[in-house]
Amino acid sequence: MAKRRSAPPARTDTEALVYRWGPSIDADLLDLALTHRSYAHENGGLPTNERLEFLGDSVLGIIVTEYLYRTHPEVPEGQLAKMRAATVSEPALAAVARDLGLGEFIKLGKGEALSGGRDKDSILSDTVEALIGATYLTHGLEETRTVVTRLVSRFLDSARTRGAGLDWKTSLQELAAVHQLGNPVYEVAGTGPDHQRVFTASAIVDGEVLGQGTGSSKKVAEHDAAEAAYAAILAARGDGGLNLPGVNEALRADLGLPGADDAPDAPGADPDLPDPGADPRTGELR
Numbered sequence: 584m585a586k587r588r589s590a591p592p593a594r595t596d597t598e599a600l601v602y603r604w605g606p607s608i609d610a611d612l613l614d615l616a617l618t619h620r621s622y623a624h625e626n627g628g629l630p631t632n633e634r635l636e637f638l639g640d641s642v643l644g645i646i647v648t649e650y651l652y653r654t655h656p657e658v659p660e661g662q663l664a665k666m667r668a669a670t671v672s673e674p675a676l677a678a679v680a681r682d683l684g685l686g687e688f689i690k691l692g693k694g695e696a697l698s699g700g701r702d703k704d705s706i707l708s709d710t711v712e713a714l715i716g717a718t719y720l721t722h723g724l725e726e727t728r729t730v731v732t733r734l735v736s737r738f739l740d741s742a743r744t745r746g747a748g749l750d751w752k753t754s755l756q757e758l759a760a761v762h763q764l765g766n767p768v769y770e771v772a773g774t775g776p777d778h779q780r781v782f783t784a785s786a787i788v789d790g791e792v793l794g795q796g797t798g799s800s801k802k803v804a805e806h807d808a809a810e811a812a813y814a815a816i817l818a819a820r821g822d823g824g825l826n827l828p829g830v831n832e833a834l835r836a837d838l839g840l841p842g843a844d845d846a847p848d849a850p851g852a853d854p855d856l857p858d859p860g861a862d863p864r865t866g867e868l869r
Contacts, residue, residue, distance in 0.1 A: 590696035593617065594687045603683045604714065619706060621692030632713035639716030642724070643671055646731045651738060663720035666742035668750035673803060675738045676708035684732075685710055696781040724763045751809035755786065758816050761823030764789040767812065769805050786812035806866045 594600075597617070601607060605664065608616070616632050623629040647670045651663050658666070680686065686701035689710055700706050711734075719727045732739070755767050768787045775781050783803035786794040793815040796807025 590691075590693060594688045597688060598686065600688050604718075605733065606718060606722055606726055608714070608717045609721045610611035613714075613834075614722055616713035616717040617688055617710065618690045619695065619700070619710070621695035621700070622690040625692040634842065635716035635720075636709045637714040637717065639712035639714065640671075642719045642727060643712060643715050643731060646724075646728050647671055647735070647739070650732065651742065653741075665750045665753060668753070669742045670735055670738045673704050673708045673800075673806075675689045675735065676711045678738075679734050680707035680711050683805060684734070685714075694776070694779070703799050704803065722842065751806050751813055755788070755809040755816075758813055758823060759788050762816065762820050764816070767803070767809065769808065771801050773801075784808040788812055788816065 597613060600625075601613070613634070615630060616635050618629060618632050619791045620631040620633065623631045644667070647667050651658075651670075653665050655663065655666070681702075683705060689701060689706065691706075695706075715727060717729060718730055752767070759765060759767055765788070769784055770787065771782055771784045773780050773782045781797060781799065782801050782804040783795065784801065784807070785792045785795050786796075786805070786808035794808045794811025796804045796809075796811060796815070798804040798807060
């Protein structure tokens with residue numbers, strides 16, 4: 584008879600995690616922050632970390648928003664929103680969690696643990712937000728601000744160049760608007776059991792599926808689909824003059840496209856006709 588697989592339990596030496604995190608956290612709040620719903624459901628309906636995650640998401644948002652507002656006084660609201668999205672995105676918070684070795688400490692149900700839940704971006708990022716919420720309830724805003732700023736500092740520093748690339752849904756909507764393609768629409772389907780759900784998203788622009796993505800959450804799948812659709816429009820139509828530092832250049836390199844200075848003429852332009860802004864007698868720009 585085959586032996587059933589088993590996943591190792593969560594580490595209980597949470598003082599090691601707290602040392603990496605920074606300030607102490609109330610013991611009950613720490614335990615709650617590390618309790619995923621899959622573990623709670625397998626153990627008689629214990630409280631989960633979802634309320635703390637909800638609180639931590641808001642605290643993280645205000646800290647990052649204020650930081651960006653104060654350090655980038657010249658940046659308009661729309662770009663600030665993208666910079667914030669880059670800093671608090673699921674991939675960014677999951678990277679913070681991996682730096683801390685957080686996955687080993689999260690209490691997961693057996694099925695979730697066996698399916699690789701300790702390294703899923705969605706679970707890691709949600710737990711970081713729960714820990715932020717627990718820190719806020721233990722110490723208040725200023726101590727939490729210190730922790731958050733330290734943990735996400737590298738994302739804050741690079742937010743201006745990475746913002747558009749980590750908020751692909753917004754960037755796709757803007758690019759579609761530039762080319763008068765209407766608002767993107769997303770269709771999402773999920774397969775597999777609840778503890779191992781896989782979502783597939785299609786990004787539909789101007790009635791056509793231009794990108795698809797998969798992920799462990801609808802958010803991740805839509806994000807990937809939006810990136811693929813953005814790349815498709817960029818390849819077919821150009822960037823329409825959008826200024827996305829570092830993003831369009833990187834996509835062009837991935838796609839093997841010419842750079843911004845070598846971009847093709849706008850759709851419908853005839854290279855044999857003079858520039859409409861040129862003097863018709865000399866051909867020189869006015």
